[in-house]
Amino acid sequence: MQLIHVVPHIAAEASGPSYSVPRLCRALALRDHKITLSCLAAGQQIPEVELSLHSSWPILKTFGISTDHTNWLRHRSNHVDIVHNHSLWSMVNITAGWVVPGRKAKFVTSPRGTLSEWALSHSRYKKRVIWPFQKRTLEMADLLHATCEEEYDDIRRIGLKAPVLIVPNGIDLPVPHSRAPSRSNDRTLLFVSRIHPVKGLESLLESWSRLESHFTNWRLRIVGPGDPDYVDSLVSRAASYSLSRVEFVGPLYGKEKDAAYREADLFVLPTHSENFGMVVAEALAHECPAIVSHGAPWSGLDRERCGWWIPNSVESLTQTLETAMSQSEDELQAMGVRGRNWMEREFSWDGIGQSMEDGYRWLLEGGSPPDCVRLD
Structure with missing residues (x-):
């Protein structure tokens, strides 16, 4: 499969989506898929993954507006199988929901925790202004991705009806070590x-x-x-x-x-x-x-x-x-x-990549949904 993953930015020190999205991309690349990660800035290279970086407007930076990214994605979504959009509220994510649907690529969106009641109650003014545009991005998704049952509940609570792929984040396992007995009682x-x-x-x-x-x-x-x-x-x-x-x-x-x-x-x-x-x-x-x-x-x-x-x-x-x-x-x-x-x-990344691949393949080919996809 040819896949584009979209995220606003990748920080130099990986945490949150800056950790999970690049690791997911690499896990899929190691399963012989062609992966492009598109964002406005990246502080790290990702082995086996192509980075596509785009300039943003120098004003209204908090919204992450990028005409360059929008035009690129409009063109590329006619030539790939899936565009997977990570997070909400940035214009990078919102415009994906306006330019991808109706083209060759299927459209997948991962809210990444942004639909919880606590998250929605903060920065209310910005979210109220953006919501009519953000809502379309969610409603036009062919498949939504949740990392847990609680996020699945958030998705259904706000009335979204698309199938939901439930796949957790993975973890890079450190080398096992033996914990030596403490020399003190601290x-x-x-x-x-x-x-x-x-x-x-x-x-x-x-x-x-x-x-x-x-x-x-x-x-x-x-x-x-x-x-x-x-x-x-x-x-x-x-x-x-x-x-x-x-x-x-x-x-x-x-x-x-x-x-x-x-x-x-x-x-x-x-x-x-x-x-x-x-x-x-x-x-x-x-x-x-x-x-x-x-x-x-x-x-x-x-x-x-x-x-x-x-x-x-x-x-x-x-x-x-x-x-x-x-x-x-x-x-x-x-x-x-x-x-x-x-x-x-x-929670190994190999297993996470397999589950995500199963969801993508079902979206493209149909048939009985895998266990990780919820239709209710």
């Missing part, structure tokens, strides 16, 4: 993600304030980039609680981020809304058990006995942290091993 609770109000850090700090004095050998490390003013507000909040073992590390990348996962005993993400939560998969791949709120689609943590999937409240978070931090080092390590096994079994 333990680490780790948060890794964007420092943003959606991530629930206020709840985390409040819960930690209730527990810090009872777990004197534990520390909380908060890792990730964020708006400086917002980060300062969290630092001030921690100071108001008189917390002494909270560390705001800032962003870590590559080997430094891997080391943070390896050195942690427990991972936490009390988020309000995620369509996947790649950092959860990263933690589990590093054999670190996880506590994740219902704002992210990780109900399997309970089933696989590698963490806790909990209601999004301070009370629930506090109780679960108390339970988890009371576990022995051996118990937490056993949970971590089960999490790693789960990632190997269900």
Whole structure:
């Protein structure tokens, strides 16, 4: 198959769609498909994938308007099998829904978490202005892609009727490592993600304030980039609680981020809304058990006995942290091993590429839908 994937931009340090979309493209390329990734900017090359970069208007940059991209996509969609559009709200994504339908290519759209109730409630003015144009992009899709059942529910909640392909993101599995027994009794609770109000850090700090004095050998490390003013507000909040073992590390990348996962005993993400939560998969791949709120689609943590999937409240978070931090080092390590096994079994990029290919082939050839496609 000849496939075009569209995303507004690919950051140099891969996270979110900047991680998942290039990895998906490469997984499909390794299955002998011809892949072009079209975007406005890319901070990285992608092996086996052709990059098509386009200039954008110097004004209204927040909207990502690119006449160059629109014209290119209008022409190329007559010569490929599928155009797969990732994310919403950028004009790069919106115009795809206006120029691709009616041409040779079938049109697939991945909302990438942008249709959750929490996401729709933020930046309301911009979204209200754009919605009539964005709605067409969604309604004209031949196939919608969700990364989890919760995102499938979001798609149906707003009335979209197209078939939905449910395929999670994959994870690059780090080289397995043996966790050596701790030389000291010091333990680490780790948060890794964007420092943003959606991530629930206020709840985390409040819960930690209730527990810090009872777990004197534990520390909380908060890792990730964020708006400086917002980060300062969290630092001030921690100071108001008189917390002494909270560390705001800032962003870590590559080997430094891997080391943070390896050195942690427990991972936490009390988020309000995620369509996947790649950092959860990263933690589990590093054999670190996880506590994740219902704002992210990780109900399997309970089933696989590698963490806790909990209601999004301070009370629930506090109780679960108390339970988890009371576990022995051996118990937490056993949970971590089960999490790693789960990632190997269900989230390898080869398997994700196979499922996506199955959905594409059904879209092009018809017949009985594969198990990953929902028609209801």
